[in-house]
Structure formats: structure tokens, C-alpha cells
Amino acid sequence: LIDMEYWLACNEERAAQARFGAVMCCCGPCAMYRRSALLLLLDQYETQTFRGKPSDFGEDRHLTILMLKAGFQTEYVPDAIAATVVPDRLGPYLRQQLRWARSTFRDTWLGLRLLPGLDRYLTLDVIGQNLGPLLLALSSITALAQLAFTATVPWWTGLMIALMTMVRCSVAAFRARQLRFLGFSLHTLINIFLLLPVKAYALCTLSNSDG
Numbered sequence: 001l002i003d004m005e006y007w008l009a010c011n012e013e014r015a016a017q018a019r020f021g022a023v024m025c026c027c028g029p030c031a032m033y034r035r036s037a038l039l040l041l042l043d044q045y046e047t048q049t050f051r052g053k054p055s056d057f058g059e060d061r062h063l064t065i066l067m068l069k070a071g072f073q074t075e076y077v078p079d080a081i082a083a084t085v086v087p088d089r090l091g092p093y094l095r096q097q098l099r100w101a102r103s104t105f106r107d108t109w110l111g112l113r114l115l116p117g118l119d120r121y122l123t124l125d126v127i128g129q130n131l132g133p134l135l136l137a138l139s140s141i142t143a144l145a146q147l148a149f150t151a152t153v154p155w156w157t158g159l160m161i162a163l164m165t166m167v168r169c170s171v172a173a174f175r176a177r178q179l180r181f182l183g184f185s186l187h188t189l190i191n192i193f194l195l196l197p198v199k200a201y202a203l204c205t206l207s208n209s210d211g
Contacts, residue, residue: 002086002093004184008172011078013125018076020119024111024126026067026074028060029084033067041066050106051207058103065111068118097195101202104129136161137196161188 010030014023026033038045041063048055048062055062064074087093108130115123139161143154165188173181 001184001187001190004172004181005187006086007176008184010076011175012172014076015078017122017125018074020121021073022068022118022122023074023076024064024068024122025061026064027084030080030082031060033063034072037067037070037072041070053207053209055106055209057099057209058107061103061107062110065107065114068111068114094194094198097198098202101199102206102208105203105206133196133199136192137200140192140196
């Protein structure tokens, strides 16, 4: 599931962003920067802070935003090959997702002033990345409340989530030419019951650097 998650993040999300002018997060192990550009921003990069506190995670997203703010372009290269280490147990995976969620929320604020100068699609994409999980959480909580207080099954909510999941996984399976992506539908359950609580916690603890 992690392998497919990374494939989707690169070959769908970042590929789409690049078509509209800017990749919003160049992944740490998969990114290359022009040396002159990096030296220009090195001091800002090495002294990353949030609310006056040093911040030492989410550095890849932060550096990407700094590059875009400085007027540089970020591109997606589909035929590049890179390797990275991923969590192989649930605890490290959730801690990774906590760091990533805080980084996304933090640097969204940093990048808001960039959006008017970028393509409208990128504005929609950034808004969707931040509001999407919140709307999914609200839908899930509402469905559970309906089940608890009225003893009726929230069929429409479940059906809509399942339909959106299967559409996304079917498109990925078609584009990757791999049927295994239909199995990525299992990630929706992980997202609802594990990752959404992690993202909610991240939003409430943005100033923390644990995890």
C-alpha cells in the first residue's frame, strides 16, 4: 500500500501539478536542485522555524516553497529513478504521517501568498489537500453519529466514499497498467480510521516537533 501511495503521489499528484507550472513539494530523496539556487536560499533553509521555534522536519516541502517564492521553477521528471527507505511497521509509519501532516499544514500557510501568482489548478489542489481530509473526517463523524443516535446505516455516505475510492483506484490501475492498484481501496480504511485522527492531532499540535 505504501508503494502504491508513493506511485500515486508522484505520478498523479506531482505530475498534474507540473503540468500547471509548479510541483508544490519536491520529495527529499527524489529531488535535485541547481547549486546556485540552493546556495541563494541556504540560510533560510537551515534556519527553518515555525512560530519562533526551530523546525527540523518537512524540510523538502519547505525548501520547495522557498524555491517558488524566490521565483524558481519546480518540475516533475517522469523517467527519473530514485530509491528511498520507507517504514515497515505501523508505529514508524504513523509517526512519519504525523510529521508530513504538520509539514503540509505549516507550509500551506507559508505558500498561500504564492497561489495568486500560480495557476488556478494549483490553488484548487492546495485547498483540496488541506480541506479534503477535514471534509472526509466530518463525513465519517456524521455517519457514525447517525448510526449511533438513529440506529440507521448511513448508506449514502458509505456509497459515496466507496464510489470515489473505486474511481480513483480504477484510474490508477488503468494508467499504471497494473490491476494491483484496485487493492489500494484498502487504504481508504487506513485513511479514515488511522490517518485522519493523526491529521487532526497534527492540526492541533502544529508547534510541536515530536514524532
